[in-house]
Amino acid sequence: EAGVAQSPRYKIIEKRQSVAFWCNPISGHATLYWYQQILGQGPKLLIQFQNNGVVDDSQLPKDRFSAERLKGVDSTLKIQPAKLEDSAVYLCASSLQRAPSTDTQYFGPGTRLTVL
Amino acid sequence: AQTVTQSQPEMSVQEAETVTLSCTYDTSESDYYLFWYKQPPSRQMILVIRQEAYKQQNATENRFSVNFQKAAKSFSLKISDSQLGDAAMYFCAYRSAQRGSARQLTFGSGTQLTVLP
Secondary structure (H helix, E strand, O other), rough: OOEEEEOEEEEOOOOOOOOEEEEEEEOOOEEEEEEEEEOOOEEEEEEEEOOOOEEOOOOOOOOOEEEOOOHOEEEEEEOOOOOOOOOEEEEEEEOOOOOOOOOEEEEEOOEEEEOO | OOEEOOOOEEEEOOOOOOOOOOOOEOOOOEEEEEEEEEEEOOOEEEEEEEEOOOOOOEEEEOOEEEEEEEEOOEEEEOOOOHHHHHHHEEEEEEEEEEOOOOOOEEEOOOEEEEEOO
């Protein structure tokens, strides 16, 4: 089975520019997560989708970050405009959303963003 | 809100030896799940082991086992017969099991494990 795909793997931009990341979850996975991982820290959830609806976006900086999951499959995360503190690895994960005891999140390789 | 603390930023172990990584957490919930994830330089997070809070028996997966102390809110990972491929950043994570809760993970800050040949 193919894993979670993300692109690009690396991105370097100037502050105040815009950037978008793409994620393709594992086929059939209803739930999709975007995490932000700043260097030296653990990942922090930005937004969670269940199919194409938002379950939790309480930690998403909505003045500059946006995300969508059209048709309940692929998702894009956008930053506009970027700030220096947005430099991080952006991880996408998906899960089948079966019984809680067996539900597992599978992670993609991440996109490393550097804002200069 | 739940918090996860990993107090060891770095650890090292000789190949074939045993190492224990520590994790403590804070929660007011009685039912939850705990996880250890491994993140090699490729950045892909890989699930190592999980523990259901309602189970008293400690989880094991081959060379990996946990010591789950619910009252102390402690969840340590033991790696036996360490191999060079075990070198990575290890994250402890918490997930609520409350009915209707979103299933996002709350991560600790990680422990960088070095395996010495």
